[in-house]
Amino acid sequence: MYKIIAEGTGPLFMDPDPDAARAFFRTKPRALAPKVMKVSQAVERFVHDGEYLAIGGFGANRIPTAICHEILRQNKKNLAFAGHTSTHDFQILAAGEAFDRCDIAYIIGLEARGLSAHARRYMESGKVESCEWTNYAMACRLKAAAMGVSFVPARNVLGTDTFIRSAAKIVECPFTGKQFVLFPALWPDVSAIHVHESDIYGNCRLKGISIADLELARASKHLIITCERLVHNDEIRSDPSATVIPYFLVDAVCEVPFGSYPGNMPYEYYSDEVHLREWLNVEKDEEQFREFLDKYIYSVKDFTQYLELCGGIQRINELRAQEHLIEVE
Amino acid sequence: MADYNVMEMMITAAARNLEDGASVGVGTGAPCAAAMLAQKTHAPNLVVLFEAGGVSPQLPTMPISVGDSRTTYKALMASGMCEIMETCQRGMVDYCFLGGAQIDKFGNLNSTVIGDWAHPKVRFPGSGGANDFASFCWKIMVITPQDARRFVEKVDFITSPGYLGGPGSREAAGLAAGTGPFKVITDLAVMGFDEETKQMRVESLHHGVTFDQVQENTSFQLLKAPEIAETLPPTAEELRILREEVDPHKYIIGR
Numbered sequence: 001m002y003k004i005i006a007e008g009t010g011p012l013f014m015d016p017d018p019d020a021a022r023a024f025f026r027t028k029p030r031a032l033a034p035k036v037m038k039v040s041q042a043v044e045r046f047v048h049d050g051e052y053l054a055i056g057g058f059g060a061n062r063i064p065t066a067i068c069h070e071i072l073r074q075n076k077k078n079l080a081f082a083g084h085t086s087t088h089d090f091q092i093l094a095a096g097e098a099f100d101r102c103d104i105a106y107i108i109g110l111e112a113r114g115l116s117a118h119a120r121r122y123m124e125s126g127k128v129e130s131c132e133w134t135n136y137a138m139a140c141r142l143k144a145a146a147m148g149v150s151f152v153p154a155r156n157v158l159g160t161d162t163f164i165r166s167a168a169k170i171v172e173c174p175f176t177g178k179q180f181v182l183f184p185a186l187w188p189d190v191s192a193i194h195v196h197e198s199d200i201y202g203n204c205r206l207k208g209i210s211i212a213d214l215e216l217a218r219a220s221k222h223l224i225i226t227c228e229r230l231v232h233n234d235e236i237r238s239d240p241s242a243t244v245i246p247y248f249l250v251d252a253v254c255e256v257p258f259g260s261y262p263g264n265m266p267y268e269y270y271s272d273e274v275h276l277r278e279w280l281n282v283e284k285d286e287e288q289f290r291e292f293l294d295k296y297i298y299s300v301k302d303f304t305q306y307l308e309l310c311g312g313i314q315r316i317n318e319l320r321a322q323e324h325l326i327e328v329e
Numbered sequence: 330m331a332d333y334n335v336m337e338m339m340i341t342a343a344a345r346n347l348e349d350g351a352s353v354g355v356g357t358g359a360p361c362a363a364a365m366l367a368q369k370t371h372a373p374n375l376v377v378l379f380e381a382g383g384v385s386p387q388l389p390t391m392p393i394s395v396g397d398s399r400t401t402y403k404a405l406m407a408s409g410m411c412e413i414m415e416t417c418q419r420g421m422v423d424y425c426f427l428g429g430a431q432i433d434k435f436g437n438l439n440s441t442v443i444g445d446w447a448h449p450k451v452r453f454p455g456s457g458g459a460n461d462f463a464s465f466c467w468k469i470m471v472i473t474p475q476d477a478r479r480f481v482e483k484v485d486f487i488t489s490p491g492y493l494g495g496p497g498s499r500e501a502a503g504l505a506a507g508t509g510p511f512k513v514i515t516d517l518a519v520m521g522f523d524e525e526t527k528q529m530r531v532e533s534l535h536h537g538v539t540f541d542q543v544q545e546n547t548s549f550q551l552l553k554a555p556e557i558a559e560t561l562p563p564t565a566e567e568l569r570i571l572r573e574e575v576d577p578h579k580y581i582i583g584r
Binding site: 057061083085087104105106108109115120123126136137140154155157158161165178179207208210212215266270273325 | 356380381383389394395411414418437441446448449458459460461487488489490493499504580
């Protein structure tokens with residue numbers, strides 16, 4: 001029996017019971033069935049008001065931007081959100097006030113680019129119930145869920161206010177007598193991850209860093225994949241070692257070329273710093289920001305139209321050149 | 330004497346603390362510039378790790394994000410967050426660089442809120458990977474401008490652990506023994522921590538700066554190292570590398 005030494009005071013938004021998760025996963029389909037659909041269909045079918053949402057990638061790197069936009073267009077509300085390595089994804093979802101509960105590891109900021117004025121106003125408004133974690137703590141929570149157990153021990157957050165405002169617990173190790181923090185498993189209701197390639201069933205490949213996406217894919221009850229391109233199942237079978245997410249974790253596959261835009265997609269295109277700066281600047285004025293959102297998200301039919309508004313293929317080619325460090329005139 | 334600005338001074342001072350063959354977890358901005366400068370001068374075998382998964386890249390330019398593709402350019406490995414943080418937790422990462430809105434005399438850092446947590450005056454991003462690095466890496470370095478609002482007696486929120494309440498309190502809380510804040514590098518001085526009290530002390534002053542000036546920009550009583558030297562200014566060669574190779578677009582050193 002573990003002796004509990006200290007408990008965080010933060011809210012635990014999701015049940016960490018592994019048997020409840022097993023009962024769900026028992027019902028998840030295993031059939032090798034095609035799952036290709038439009039982004040609008042995937043969001044309609046798998047993102048529901050009040051549920052817990054997580055977004056893959058790292059803020060403005062390999063993010064499923066189209067899914068975030070569509071969540072706003074479909075006016076999804078009262079979600080709980082995993083604010084884990086989130087930057088532009090958080091900025092979009094905060095713009096739509098789509099969530100009212102948040103597990104916080106990293107929010108509001110866009111790293112070296114600065115802070116989102118609107119996301120900050122939203123988090124300071126009192127409309128969002130929150131719980132503090134760290135990037136690794138959230139990765140541990142997803143890892144525990146992926147393992148099918150209710151917690152993972154670690155040696156961070158000890159002694160800090162981050163722990164006090166978390167929902168973690170500190171225990172004495174039964175082997176060494178040392179203190180460890182236990183991070184409760186997190187099984188998100190739905191997640192969206194952007195990858196390089198998927199077949200129609202959802203067997204996925206990605207290049208570059210995986211961040212916490214391999215854990216997230218396995219922890220999520222429902223998983224929406226957006227991909228740069230669809231590949232044939234023969235291609236997947238020709239090199240199974242390249243598959244990082246197997247199809248039976250996946251519920252929807254949406255082909256969205258340049259789908260991480262305005263974020264970076266490793267080996268494909270660099271982030272559009274001009275557009276991201278425009279976001280940050282326009283947020284300072286609430287009226288201008290509403291017009292901006294209307295222009296780029298609410299009045300837009302789909303992601304292709306958004307890309308055209310942002311400069312289309314010409315802009316993408318510039319970002320491809322930046323990614324590959326090619327000097328062009 | 331070569332002409333240089335305070336950012337160039339801070340980056341150079343930080344770089345000199347990274348010895349060849351050591352490993353360091355870095356973020357974007359000045360820490361990344363310091364690691365790049367160290368690699369291009371005295372520490373070609375410095376292992377650079379980014380929290381999102383990049384291991385030992387040959388950085389072509391300054392990354393904008395700790396997860397962008399520059400962090401894996403000609404890298405040895407593109408991994409993930411657990412891989413990096415668990416390498417730190419196992420004790421294989423010597424240094425990390427952190428920042429924050431507030432720092433106290435024990436090196437505790439706040440990057441979460443100003444004011445009361447439940448009703449914050451200002452909300453900041455939170456820990457990100459900072460608490461993880463501060464808990465796991467052997468030596469914590471901080472690069473930050475020095476002013477009395479940032480260097481406070483007590484931080485509003487301990488996001489990331491310094492020496493917490495003083496000697497022995499990291500170990501009492503369960504953090505790995507032998508870890509903690511190492512250097513705080515500002516636009517005025519380089520500070521370390523007194524072995525006995527674990528409180529911040531001035532170790533060297535940048536050219537033209539007095540101890541009193543540093544104290545005026547600090548809201549707690551600073552200790553003094555037995556001998557306070559003048560921080561060695563950047564050499565002409567360090568400045569050339571910094572300006573031509575590390576940050577030619579002056580994203581960091583232009584500030």
